[in-house]
Amino acid sequence: MSRRLLSSERGQAMVLAIFAFALLTIIGFTLTDVVAGETQASSEAVASSSAYQAAEAGLNEYISKLLDDSLYYQHWVDDAESTRQSGALTVAAGNAWTGGISWTYPNGKDTWKVIDNGSYAYNLEITGPSGSGSQEQEAVQILSTGCRWNLSLSACATGAGYAEREIQTSLLPSSAASWQMIANTSISYGSAATTNGRLYANGDITHDGTANASMYADCYSGESGCGTVSGGYTAGPGVVAYGIHTSPSVSQEISSPIDFSTFETSISDIQRAAETNGVDLTQATPPAAWEIIFNSNGTFTAAACSQTGGQVVWDSAPTCGTATTYNMPSNGAIYSDQTIVIGGSSTSQQSSVDGRVTVTSGTNIVVGNNITYASGTNSVLGLVAADNIIVSAWVPTNLTWDAATVAQTGYWTDANGMASNPPCNSSSYEDSRSSMTFNGSTATDQGGCMSEFNSRTYNFDSNLLWLDPPWFPTIENPYTILLQREIPVSS
Numbered sequence: 213m214s215r216r217l218l219s220s221e222r223g224q225a226m227v228l229a230i231f232a233f234a235l236l237t238i239i240g241f242t243l244t245d246v247v248a249g250e251t252q253a254s255s256e257a258v259a260s261s262s263a264y265q266a267a268e269a270g271l272n273e274y275i276s277k278l279l280d281d282s283l284y285y286q287h288w289v290d291d292a293e294s295t296r297q298s299g300a301l302t303v304a305a306g307n308a309w310t311g312g313i314s315w316t317y318p319n320g321k322d323t324w325k326v327i328d329n330g331s332y333a334y335n336l337e338i339t340g341p342s343g344s345g346s347q348e349q350e351a352v353q354i355l356s357t358g359c360r361w362n363l364s365l366s367a368c369a370t371g372a373g374y375a376e377r378e379i380q381t382s383l384l385p386s387s388a389a390s391w392q393m394i395a396n397t398s399i400s401y402g403s404a405a406t407t408n409g410r411l412y413a414n415g416d417i418t419h420d421g422t423a424n425a426s427m428y429a430d431c432y433s434g435e436s437g438c439g440t441v442s443g444g445y446t447a448g449p450g451v452v453a454y455g456i457h458t459s460p461s462v463s464q465e466i467s468s469p470i471d472f473s474t475f476e477t478s479i480s481d482i483q484r485a486a487e488t489n490g491v492d493l494t495q496a497t498p499p500a501a502w503e504i505i506f507n508s509n510g511t512f513t514a515a516a517c518s519q520t521g522g523q524v525v526w527d528s529a530p531t532c533g534t535a536t537t538y539n540m541p542s543n544g545a546i547y548s549d550q551t552i553v554i555g556g557s558s559t560s561q562q563s564s565v566d567g568r569v570t571v572t573s574g575t576n577i578v579v580g581n582n583i584t585y586a587s588g589t590n591s592v593l594g595l596v597a598a599d600n601i602i603v604s605a606w607v608p609t610n611l612t613w614d615a616a617t618v619a620q621t622g623y624w625t626d627a628n629g630m631a632s633n634p635p636c637n638s639s640s641y642e643d644s645r646s647s648m649t650f651n652g653s654t655a656t657d658q659g660g661c662m663s664e665f666n667s668r669t670y671n672f673d674s675n676l677l678w679l680d681p682p683w684f685p686t687i688e689n690p691y692t693i694l695l696q697r698e699i700p701v702s703s
Contacts, residue, residue: 259360259375262332264698266358267379269327270334274354275383278691282385282680283568285338285352286313292325293336313340313590320703324368326361333361333368341678350678351382351694357701378702382695387686388475388655389594389616389676392425394687396472397659398438401445404665409653409672414469417441417453424448425672429455430462430469472657475685479598479620482572482683483547490545491538493552501525501551501578503532504571506593508564508586510540517553526578526604526627529557540567544682549574553604554595555581555613565614570594570681576622579603583613594681596620601656602630603664607645611665614651614673616681624660636661652676655685 270292277284289296291306297318298311305323309315317337324333339353359368360375368376388394392409398416401407405421412428419427420443431439439456447453454462486492491514493502499516506512517530530553544567552573555563557580566586570593571577577597585591595601596618603611605627623629628644629636636659648665652673662668 256375259373260377262328263358263360263375264377264379266327266332266334267356267377268358270325270336270356270358271354271379271381274336274338274356275691278352278383279686282387282684282686283682285309285340290336290338292323292334293338294321294323295319315340321357324359324361326363330363331361332358334358348382348694350674351384352678354381354383355379355702356381376701378699380695380697380699381693383691384694385678385680386692387680387684388618389653389680389684391653391655392670392672393653394470394472394655395659396657399659400443401670402663402668403444404667405670406668407670409670412466412470413659414438414472417443419443419445422446422448423451426450426452426454428462428466429453430466431456470687472655475618475620475655475687479572479574479596482545482570482596483574485543485545485683486541486547486572489543490541490547493546493548494550498550501530501553502548503530503535503553503557503561503580504546504563505535505556505561506563506565506569506583508566510566511537512540512546512563512569513537517557524630525551525553526576526602526630529580529604529606532557540569544569546571547573551576551578553578553580554615555579555583555607557581557606565591565593568592568679568682570596570683572596572598572683574598576600576602577617579607579611579613581607582611583615585614590675590679592616592675592679592681594618594684596684597622600625600630600635601654601660602626603648603662605644605664609646610649611645611647612649612651616653616673616676616684617655618685619654619656619658619660621657623658624654624656624662626662626664628664629661634658 289303289305289307289309293305294317295304296315298315301311321335324335326333335357337355341350357378362369391412393411395413399413400418401421403420408424410425415438417427417429423445427441429439429441441453441455454465500519501517503515503517513535515532515535517532520528520531562582564584564586566589576599577595593615595615598620600622601617601619601624603626623635625635645665647667649669651671653676
């Protein structure tokens with residue numbers, strides 16, 4: 213009996229042992245699958261994160277090039293950018309671009325820049341500004357796609373190795389040209405003035421005319437007695453006056469005062485550019501001034517001039533010699549150590565600018581006649597004077613001129629304003645002309661005055677929000693991120 217019971221128990225023990233072994237085997241396989249699944253998920257998460265970082269790397273690299281050249285997208289197809297096409301023109305990555313402001317990518321993402329020891333890569337597709345109707349149209353759009361890279365196939369990995377992510381970023385340029393006026397001192401506008409663009413002053417703003425855009429009065433740190441907006445101005449829709457004591461204050465709109473000394477424009481840099489691929493008009497025996505007249509066919513003429521009756525060239529039209537015709541320089545740089553008269557010295561010599569160019573003088577720039585942009589072109593004119601920007605006494609009775617201007621150490625004024633020392637304290641030419649319409653932007657170290665005209669209208673050229681003149685100064689934060697988001701990967 214005992215033996216039979218013992219044999220039965222031995223059989224049960226064997227069954228239990230087999231059952232336990234099977235259970236442990238199942239648990240082992242399950243744990244192996246779980247660990248393998250978690251390992252794969254972790255690996256995929258790392259790959260996805262790295263692909264995103266690759267896209268960010270491409271974005272940051274492109275932005276750094278925009279900081280060096282604000283029109284980089286119009287000058288080059290980046291070495292990580294897909295092949296561009298505009299009409300019959302097709303340009304591959306890493307080559308100069310001459311196809312204008314718009315293009316397509318007919319081959320999709322056909323160019324990748326490999327990084328991270330060959331493990332990842334990024335591709336870029338760029339959309340230039342399309343107009344000035346909205347901030348979105350004024351912005352530069354960058355699509356940066358990062359992926360895990362398959363070195364053996366020289367392509368993004370597929371299947372189990374797939375990891376690809378895409379970032380869309382829109383950048384809104386912010387330079388000296390994106391303001392109607394930036395002044396490194398207090399500024400004032402009389403009752404005859406109408407301003408249509410944003411105004412900024414490191415000081416006070418006094419406005420007695422019509423203001424159709426917001427005004428920002430600021431102060432450098434530690435200063436007092438400035439940063440107010442006052443006057444009997446008529447405010448247009450949506451206009452806000454920001455000062456240091458308003459709510460919201462100017463510091464809530466602009467994080468730190470715009471420091472005029474941080475403008476990155478360099479007269480010597482522009483001069484070197486003019487000496488290489490531009491036009492340098494400097495002569496060993498300098499004339500009193502150079503007269504520059506722009507033509508609507510993409511050329512300009514330059515003539516050496518002498519004073520008339522011993523008077524400075526902004527008081528009396530100079531006498532100019534035979535003009536030489538030049539093509540618009542490829543790098544957009546024209547320079548002279550001497551004073552430059554823009555627009556012509558007689559009523560028949562108006563300027564029509566066809567191209568993108570910045571004219572720079574080591575002293576003054578004088579406006580002598582009407583200046584417009586050739587119809588149907590994305591033209592822009594920058595005027596940078598080491599000293600003053602001056603509207604002459606002999607301009608037409610009704611003057612219209614288009615430009616983005618900088619008076620780097622001096623005043624933005626007229627012949628009336630230059631009649632005293634310091635400028636802007638005389639009325640010898642006051643109201644001697646009927647009207648002045650200025651379309652553009654102004655940056656001036658010492659402020660300015662414009663009392664030569666019965667009425668003065670200051671229009672901001674909204675195209676300057678996205679189309680800077682070549683070599684034009686940027687402010688401390690030259691681009692504002694209008695939009696940044698991850699989007700589904702496009703083809």
